Amino acid sequence: MESSPAVITLLLVFWLKTVSPAISSIEADDVFSSISKMEGLVHQEKKLVDIVDSFLIEAKRKLAIVEDYVTTYRQTIKGDLNSAWLVANPVDAYHLIKRFTVDWRVTEKILHDVSITSDDARNHFMMLRDTSVFAESHDLHGAAIALIRLQDTYKLNVTALADGRYTGVDQSKEQVFQSLQDLSSRDCFFIAKHALADGYYDTALEWGGAALRQLAREEDNVGPATEILGDEIKHFMNYASNVHDDVLEKQGPLGLHWQTNSNPINKKLFRSGSSEKYESLSEQKFTPKLYQQQSEEERNESYERLCRGEKLRTVKTEASLQCHLETRGHPALLLQPAKVEQQSLDPMIVVLHDLLTDRQTDILRQLAEPKLATSSHLGPDGTFVRSMIRTSKNAWLEENENASLPAIRRRMEIVTGLIYTPETASEHFQVANYGIGGLYKTHADSTVNREDEEDPWMSFIGDRIATLMVYLTNVEAGGATVFPNAGVTCWPRKGSAAFWWNLYKSGEPDLTTIHGACPVLHGSKWVSNKWIRQYDQMFVAKCGLHFLEKFDALVPH
Secondary structure, X not given: OOOXXXXXXXXXXXXXXXXXXXXXXXXXXXXXXXXXXXXXXHHHHHHHHHHHHHXXXXXXXXXXXXXXXXXXXXXXXXXXXXXXXXXXXXXXXXHHHHHHHHHHHHHHHHHHHHOOOHHHHHHHHHHHHHHOOOOOHHHHHHHHHHHHHHHHHOOOOHHHHHOOEEEOOOHHHOOEEEOOOOOOHHHHHHHHHHHHHOOEHHHHHHHHHHHHHHHHHOOOOXXXXXXXXXXXXXXXXXXXXXXXXXXXXXXXXXXXXXXXXXXXXXXXXHHOOOHHHHHHHHHOOOOOOOOOOOOHHHHHHHHHHHHOOOOOOOHHHHHOOOEEEEOOOOHXXXXXXXXXXXXEOOOOEEEEEOOOOHHHHHHHHHHHHXXXXXXXXXXXXXXEEOOOOEOEEEEEEOHHHOOHHHHHHHHHHHHHOOOOOOOOOEOOEEEEEEOOOOOEEEEOOXXXXXXXXXXXXXXXXXXXXXXXXXXXXXXOEEOOXXXXXXXXXXXXXXXXXXXXXXXXXXXXXXXXXXXXXXXEEEOOXXXXXXXXXXXXXOOOOOOOOOOOOXXXXXXXX
């Protein structure tokens, strides 16, 4: 690699000041009047040449790292700065965060070490870090967990995923996605360790195996460092296998915070009298429990299967669902009726196609983007917390922020028949964007048992009687909204909206509407939620005669 004389000179000055401070601190002295002094210069020159030689070796090594950083970026991006496309693929998104947290950290240290002029670049970097979005180490950890969840939820082939290749959810489209860069052996090992720490014991072994395969393929990985890494991965695999088998033996293959294979890794356990137990575990078949009480494990299993597009309801139930045009007798819908697709009759869940225009969905996104903040969710103690249960960012929009928002709200009112204004009737627009493998685990929208239950204002406006969730973007793969108790899957489509009732007519929560947002496998998912409050609807969504009577249609005009 060629380096300019100016760069070498600057690097040399910095090297001399940092590596050999004794030289730079030597006082100037007269030498030409004494031969003995001149003889001393011979030895000093030898020291200088040795230092310069060492500097050149180290500088070339470090500059080669910097050049590799720049070259890798240019080869990966290839001049295309379409940000939505570059982060749509979760593997590419992982590498983006890795370049910020690992590769740039190495480059930053080199810039700091080898050149005085690098201070300007470093100061510029610090300013950017303080004033703009910048990935940190915790982002890399989060990206690793996201890849684990995607692989686990959608049953992706780990070997293919390590190569940056995976298939979509809709098998009819034959979707195949390929990242710009594959995962290295160190990446796979990093992910494997996260899987083990997070209780994905079976997945940890898959990623560990992928790390060994990638290591064997990497031609530039030779020497002692490679041998050490290989030994570390093998030690990890041995340890992970023991943990896997121990958990399987003592706790079973599946729990709320762990999962294993149905068979042990150590085949000797088959001969220890437990073979029948393991055989029975492997033969267990999933039976969906719809419209009845589910344990968290059962609900999560249904959630993941629905995310993958599996059908949990009978063919007869699916065949009873219809699509129709709905006017509700409202003049505004006579020429352009609402397009209603039934997703469930009990509970009533429908998709309202083309509820908003492309322009309206884009306005909601543009208004929300500068205000996005990390989403929170209800914790075990009734307070709102941030965790991997909900991986998204959201923003709240008030109607007075843009002239289009009242028109959007009015469109929602006309189609659903509910009252959205004044502020006691519905909450502000909530806009959410999901990141790498973004999801929201199963939850209910009703506010029962939340910390604000005793809030006088909440008591005044009532619970969330209904939810209208508008999809603001198309999602290439994944990102569905699923209802495990009802066996329903709603796929994102820009401008369309999912609508459902959260309460019985008596005001009690309908637990069959517990739902979750599936991980985004490829693309970016934006939604806008409009939660309608209970008490302002008393004359349009009236109480029933029976305690468990449900709403079964949109409100008539």
